[in-house]
Amino acid sequence: MQIGELAALAGVSTRTVRHYHHQGVLPEPPRRVNGYREYGLRDALRLARARRLTELGLSLDEVRDVLAGDSARELREILLELDADLARQEAAIRVRRERLAVLLSEESPSPDGAVSPQMAEFLRCLETVRDSPFAAADAELLALLDTAAEPEDRDRLLELMRPMTTPEALARAEALYRRLAELDRADPADPRVGALAADFAAHLPPRARRRAGPRDARRRRPVRPGVPRRSVPRAGRGRTAGHGAADGRTVVRHAVGYSREQTPTMAAMLFVLVLETVAMDLLLRRFGLPDVPRLVILALDASSVLGVLGVMVSCARRPHTVTPDGLRLRYGRLFGLDIPAELVASARIDRRYDEKRLLRLSDGELALAVSSQTNIVVELREPIEVPRPRRPWTTAVGSAAAVRRVRFFADDPAAAVRAVAALTTTTMGERAA
Structure with missing residues (x-):
């Protein structure tokens, strides 16, 4: 041929x-x-x-x-990849058709209606309060967030705001919009402004008000068998407390504080955030931004203030601890690691000032830094598995890494090393016995 x-x-x-x-x-x-x-x-x-x-x-x-x-x-491998790619395209087409269906269901579709189905459903729940121009501006801001935010961040925001779509919450929102209209040109010193801001904060979903506090971390603290549930003593230079165990013996708990070095920096950051919030409010008023988006921005700034304050409080209330069971390292509610006493080989003071991250896992070493510093090194007899946090500000974990050396920071490193050394001596005595 x-x-x-x-x-x-x-x-x-x-x-x-x-x-x-x-x-x-x-x-x-x-x-x-x-x-x-x-x-x-x-x-x-x-x-x-x-x-x-x-x-x-x-x-x-x-x-x-x-x-x-x-x-x-192999052909099977290629076909499986092709099938997965086609499935992704099919899912994307399905989402686009859902958005088209929402637009086609309206008598007069508008460009602002081309939001994600999740956001469209949320905005439909707010139709009863859309008569106010401030409510309309609020809806436009949400549409902008729907476009600019990542899908997972958008879904998390919508889930957080879901309680605001109940009939009771919508009635409160309508009353807030009326008060906003009354205070549109009010003086910032007007006492009604402060009252409205407090009511707006109370209108936020409870989960948003709880996120920054350390209460959830205290509630989720694991309880060891035979050890009564109690609060850890406040972190000072190295406080020691005791409590009774199930067998009648006294268990000594040595609290090792670590937040003193970062407190001035975080206090300064807190002051700057508060100052920025006030300055932003004055600036937005000067440019005549409607109250609803202005208060949303101020609420976001306030959440940053609460976040910093929550880290400060949780670090102060959750120190490192040394007990006969071992060493527990913490950083507020963001990180916790238990090292059994029998695995602790030695402890010494070794100051470093060049840590780039809060938590570093590399070359068999874990570094838990405060203000880029560590001052204690603990050598382990055997490696332990430490999960890698996916993000430094969450408790989500990824793959594990083997660690033989641990670095951390203590306000009083000498007292901390003495406590860990006593733990090592006790363990060696028990082995000899």
Whole structure:
């Protein structure tokens, strides 16, 4: 067969056949004495297979590997990847059709209606308070957030704001909008402004008000068998407390504080955030921004203030502790690690000031820094598995890493080293006995 006959048999163009030759999908056949290519049945079968695979969505490189029998690129592996890609495209098309259905359900679709289905559902719940111009501006701001935010952040925000769609919450929102309209041009010193801000904060969902506090961390503290549930003593230079165990013996708990070094920095940050909140309020008023988006921005600033305050409080109330059971390292509610007493080999003072992260896991070493500093090193007899936090500000964990050395910071490193050394001595005595 000549090239035209081969192309007609496989249902492709002669240009496609030449392109397949150039890409290595179809080998060059022998030529006649006149220079024309001479194709056989095997070439027709290979070309038909190539056409079927490309119709499935495989690239020419993948088709070439499959037809060549490349063991590194099995056909099943390629087809599974293709199926996953098609599933992603199918999901994306389904989401687009859902958004189109929302727009088509309206008598007069508008460009602002082209938000995600989740945001569209939330905005429909707020229709009863959309008569106010401030409510309309609020809806426009939410539409902007729907476009700018990542899907997971948007879904988390909507889930947090879901309690604001109940009939009681909508009635409160309508009253807030009326009061906002009354205070549109009011003086910042007007006492009604402070009262309205307090009512607006109370209108926020309870979960938003609880996120920054350390109460959840105290509630989730694990209880060890035989040890009564109680609060850890406040962190000072190194306080020691005792309580009764199940067998009647006195268990000594040594609290090792670590927040003193970061307190001045975080207090200064807190002052700057409060100052920024006040300055932002004055600036937004000067430019005539409507009250609803202005208060939303102020609420976000206030959440930052509460976040910093929550870290300060939780670090002060959750010190490192040394007990006969071992050493427990913490950083507020963000991190906790238990090291059994029998694994502690030694402890010494070793000051470092170059830590780049709050938590570092590298080369078999864990560093838990405060203000980029560590001053104590604990060597372990055996490695322990430490989960890697996916993000330094969450408790979500990823893969584990083996650690043989631990660095951390203490306000009084000498007292902390004495407490850990006593723990090591007690463990060695028990082993000898």
